[in-house]
Amino acid sequence: KRKESPIYFHEETGTWNAFQYEDVKRLADDKEKFSVVFPQMPGNTLKNSIIALDPPRHTQIRSIVSHAFTPRVMKEWEPRILEITEQLLNSVSGSEEIDIVKDFSYPLPMVVIAEMLGVPSQNMDKFKEWSDILVGSPKSSRKEDVDENINIRLKTDEALAEFFHEIIEEKRGDLGNDIISILIKAGEEGVKISEEDLIPFCRLLLVAGNETTTNLIANAVYCLLENPDVYKELRSDLSLVPQMMEETLRYRGPAHILRRIVAQDTELNGQRLRKGEIVIGWLASANRDESKFENASKYDIHRSPNRHIAFGHGIHFCLGAPLARLEANIAITEIIERYSSISFSKDFTIDPVKNGAVLGFNSLLVR
Ligand code: HEM
Numbered sequence: 131k132r133k134e135s136p137i138y139f140h141e142e143t144g145t146w147n148a149f150q151y152e153d154v155k156r157l158a159d160d161k162e163k164f165s166v167v168f169p170q171m172p173g174n175t176l177k178n179s180i181i182a183l184d185p186p187r188h189t190q191i192r193s194i195v196s197h198a199f200t201p202r203v204m205k206e207w208e209p210r211i212l213e214i215t216e217q218l219l220n221s222v223s224g225s226e227e228i229d230i231v232k233d234f235s236y237p238l239p240m241v242v243i244a245e246m247l248g249v250p251s252q253n254m255d256k257f258k259e260w261s262d263i264l265v266g267s268p269k270s271s272r273k274e275d276v277d278e279n280i281n282i283r284l285k286t287d288e289a290l291a292e293f294f295h296e297i298i299e300e301k302r303g304d305l306g307n308d309i310i311s312i313l314i315k316a317g318e319e320g321v322k323i324s325e326e327d328l329i330p331f332c333r334l335l336l337v338a339g340n341e342t343t344t345n346l347i348a349n350a351v352y353c354l355l356e357n358p359d360v361y362k363e364l365r366s367d368l369s370l371v372p373q374m375m376e377e378t379l380r381y382r383g384p385a386h387i388l389r390r391i392v393a394q395d396t397e398l399n400g401q402r403l404r405k406g407e408i409v410i411g412w413l414a415s416a417n418r419d420e421s422k423f424e425n426a427s428k429y430d431i432h433r434s435p436n437r438h439i440a441f442g443h444g445i446h447f448c449l450g451a452p453l454a455r456l457e458a459n460i461a462i463t464e465i466i467e468r469y470s471s472i473s474f475s476k477d478f479t480i481d482p483v484k485n486g487a488v489l490g491f492n493s494l495l496v497r
Contacts, residue, residue, distance in 0.1 A: 345490025
């Protein structure tokens with residue numbers, strides 16, 4: 131498709147689909163022609179969050195929330211992330227087999243973001259349950275299942291808003307070093323940030339940050355299982371882990387797509403697009419575009435430069451990228467330090483995430 135029909139109309143979903151690197155990048159970059167503000171759908175968990183705002187509001191909110199993921203904040207959290215990683219790996223040490231997803235890469239980002247948001251540990255189970263519901267899909271495309279899914283999302287949304295309302299109130303009186311406190315402080319110094327902005331942001335962090343990071347770690351492990359020589363190479367030089375992670379992001383990035391709605395009639399790679407039409411940008415395809423990456427279908431940790439767009443591009447470039455990279459690099463470094471080699475478990479079967487927007491695994495058994 132990438133070569134033959136780079137801009138392809140999919141009848142069933144009524145969407146345009148862009149596959150080439152430059153086109154997907156333009157979708158992300160050209161904020162005048164391509165908007166992220168879609169008609170409101172019930173149960174939409176991204177509503178009112180920055181990922182669904184155009185400038186100028188996006189610019190204002192982003193200038194505040196970006197305080198939550200600065201290099202300084204990341205440095206402060208690094209020791210705690212390492213500690214959580216070690217605890218999770220300790221709890222399965224000695225086991226013949228580990229499920230990388232269930233035992234490790236699923237709980238890690240969840241616990242980290244909950245702590246970063248200042249969620250009390252006794253609420254962790256609730257928090258996990260909500261996060262699962264918000265990223266989950268309906269059981270099938272049957273109307274009853276879709277309606278049931280919308281209802282449970284709406285209820286979860288209410289519970290979550292109530293929960294964060296209480297936390298925000300508490301923090302206002304007693305600021306700490308958690309994300310919510312950082313944002314309240316930043317809001318006091320610059321553009322005011324109200325609860326109507328903070329709650330959707332907290333909700334977005336659950337939706338955008340957890341499943342993607344879980345799958346980045348799982349995808350990195352999968353790439354290492356497929357490339358035992360790379361595992362050996364990293365074991366002899368752990369400083370190569372970050373570049374291995376960049377190649378994993380390019381080759382098996384967990385976020386498959388971007389979505390945009392045409393804001394003004396335009397054209398993309400020669401195809402006319404009309405206002406109101408929906409365009410999907412396939413990040414996974416863009417990152418394997420031969421006209422951008424030499425030997426694009428080869429997993430090569432020494433690729434340089436590696437200008438993948440696994441975290442998107444332009445004004446909506448993933449705000450959590452520094453956190454995702456930090457967690458994934460710590461996670462893989464710890465695995466490599468502990469295990470001289472890893473291999474697929476003998477019961478291994480591919481168990482992919484069944485969600486068109488995410489590339490990853492429900493479980494990944496290794497020994
Ligand atoms: C935006 C991918 C982890 C928070 C995005 C976008 C992508 C992406 C592709 C752009 C969407 C668009 O342009 O429509 C990923 C991947 C991750 C990851 C692959 C992990 C490997 C995280 C984490 C957080 C996070 C850990 C925070 C805890 C956000 C936010 C935005 C965003 C807040 C919206 C930024 C804006 O609209 O200005 N992410 N993400 N992400 N991501 Fe991530």
